[in-house]
Amino acid sequence: MNREVPPPIGPYGSLTALAPMQDVTNLPFMQVIHHYGDPDYYFTEYFRVHAHSRLDPHILRSITENDTGRPVFAQMIGESIPDLLRTARALGDYPIAGIDLNMGCPAPKIYKKNCGGGLLRDVAKIDNVLGALRESVPGLFTVKMRIGFDSTENFASILGLIDKHEVDLLSLHARTVRQGYRGEAHYSFVKQAVESVRCPVLANGNILSAGRAVRVAADTGCRGLMVGRHAIRNPWIFRQIREAFAGIPVFRPTLGDARDYIDRLYRTTRTGECPEVAHVGKMKKYLNFLGQGVDPEGRFLFEMRRTRTETELFAVCDRHLLADPGAFFADEPYEGVLARPNCEGPVAEGAVRA
Ligand SMILES: Cc1cc2nc3c(=O)[nH]c(=O)nc-3n(C[C@H](O)[C@H](O)[C@H](O)COP(=O)(O)O)c2cc1C
Numbered sequence: 122m123n124r125e126v127p128p129p130i131g132p133y134g135s136l137t138a139l140a141p142m143q144d145v146t147n148l149p150f151m152q153v154i155h156h157y158g159d160p161d162y163y164f165t166e167y168f169r170v171h172a173h174s175r176l177d178p179h180i181l182r183s184i185t186e187n188d189t190g191r192p193v194f195a196q197m198i199g200e201s202i203p204d205l206l207r208t209a210r211a212l213g214d215y216p217i218a219g220i221d222l223n224m225g226c227p228a229p230k231i232y233k234k235n236c237g238g239g240l241l242r243d244v245a246k247i248d249n250v251l252g253a254l255r256e257s258v259p260g261l262f263t264v265k266m267r268i269g270f271d272s273t274e275n276f277a278s279i280l281g282l283i284d285k286h287e288v289d290l291l292s293l294h295a296r297t298v299r300q301g302y303r304g305e306a307h308y309s310f311v312k313q314a315v316e317s318v319r320c321p322v323l324a325n326g327n328i329l330s331a332g333r334a335v336r337v338a339a340d341t342g343c344r345g346l347m348v349g350r351h352a353i354r355n356p357w358i359f360r361q362i363r364e365a366f367a368g369i370p371v372f373r374p375t376l377g378d379a380r381d382y383i384d385r386l387y388r389t390t391r392t393g394e395c396p397e398v399a400h401v402g403k404m405k406k407y408l409n410f411l412g413q414g415v416d417p418e419g420r421f422l423f424e425m426r427r428t429r430t431e432t433e434l435f436a437v438c439d440r441h442l443l444a445d446p447g448a449f450f451a452d453e454p455y456e457g458v459l460a461r462p463n464c465e466g467p468v469a470e471g472a473v474r475a
Pocket residue numbers: 140141142143144145165166167196223225226265294302325326327328347348349350351
């Protein structure tokens with residue numbers, strides 16, 4: 122591994138990355154995204170690190186069988202320095218672009234152990250962890266973090282440590298841990314990071330569309346955009362971002378294109394041993410996001426969530442997506458149509474409670 126951040130693909134300025142998402146950004150999902158337009162970088166979902174941890178073979182596949190042609194960073198989550206070093210060494214035996222440390226996960230079972238977002242409460246610990254990893258990782262060492270735990274009081278000090286330990290790339294989810302996935306992303310903190318650290322900064326959080334990507338890049342000066350849930354809803358988003366930055370017409374998918382995407386997702390993410398009902402259940406996790414772009418009333422989401430079999434699921438898809446297949450798939454989620462009510466935010470007046 123060398124320590125140059127790989128350049129963006131093509132002549133366009135900004136970098137793009139698919140955000141790591143547990144149980145989502147595995148090899149089959151990466152292959153689906155590859156079909157519609159790769160980001161410049163992929164990140165694995167996190168490898169858990171503790172005294173007895175071993176590299177999860179399922180996550181390893183997204184490295185060893187990565188056939189997208191794009192680099193993949195291996196993400197770790199943990200707080201024990203000897204175990205993080207042991208895991209980073211083990212990951213170094215595989216064809217990774219670099220090692221990424223998760224300092225943002227908001228799940229209570231994670232942060233209560235001072236892992237993920239929990240680390241943001243302890244600046245001295247971050248100093249030790251980053252110092253130890255920097256010394257032992259020979260190639261790229263990157264960090265993905267939030268702007269704070271329940272306040273942003275440590276933010277400036279943590280940026281100082283990102284610089285002190287020569288982190289090679291910072292992906293910044295512009296929310297606190299307490300915010301979870303709700304509410305606005307605070308991009309002014311991305312700007313602050315860009316102005317404080319020497320490494321490239323990727324802005325993350327609510328990059329809903331290519332238009333939003335261009336605005337956030339202009340407002341913050343960030344080197345690129347990292348996209349998570351909105352790439353599940355709209356797998357064309359990386360291609361669209363590149364087109365928007367290049368100033369050429371941005372591809373507009375239709376409902377018919379979205380129907381093809383569902384078909385590809387269904388086939389690519391199905392493993393031989395997965396029973397049909399379980400696979401339909403898994404599909405609903407993806408379609409929860411996709412449904413935000415189908416109809417403004419959330420009828421597709423309502424009906425999709427009630428299906429149990431492949432036949433039922435595709436009948437709902439055909440009814441909603443093939444009645445007028447040339448109609449445009451919404452560029453941004455329809456207002457009030459939530460992917461997961463109760464989890465994504467307070468249910469606004471008129472929001473869909475499917
Ligand atoms: C289902 C799901 C799983 C996630 N898993 C991870 C993870 O393994 N590592 C990580 O750093 N962030 C994880 N995240 C956070 C995302 O990488 C990203 O920071 C967050 O979703 C905000 O970006 P978005 O608005 O583009 O989705 C996860 C998010 C979701 C929705």
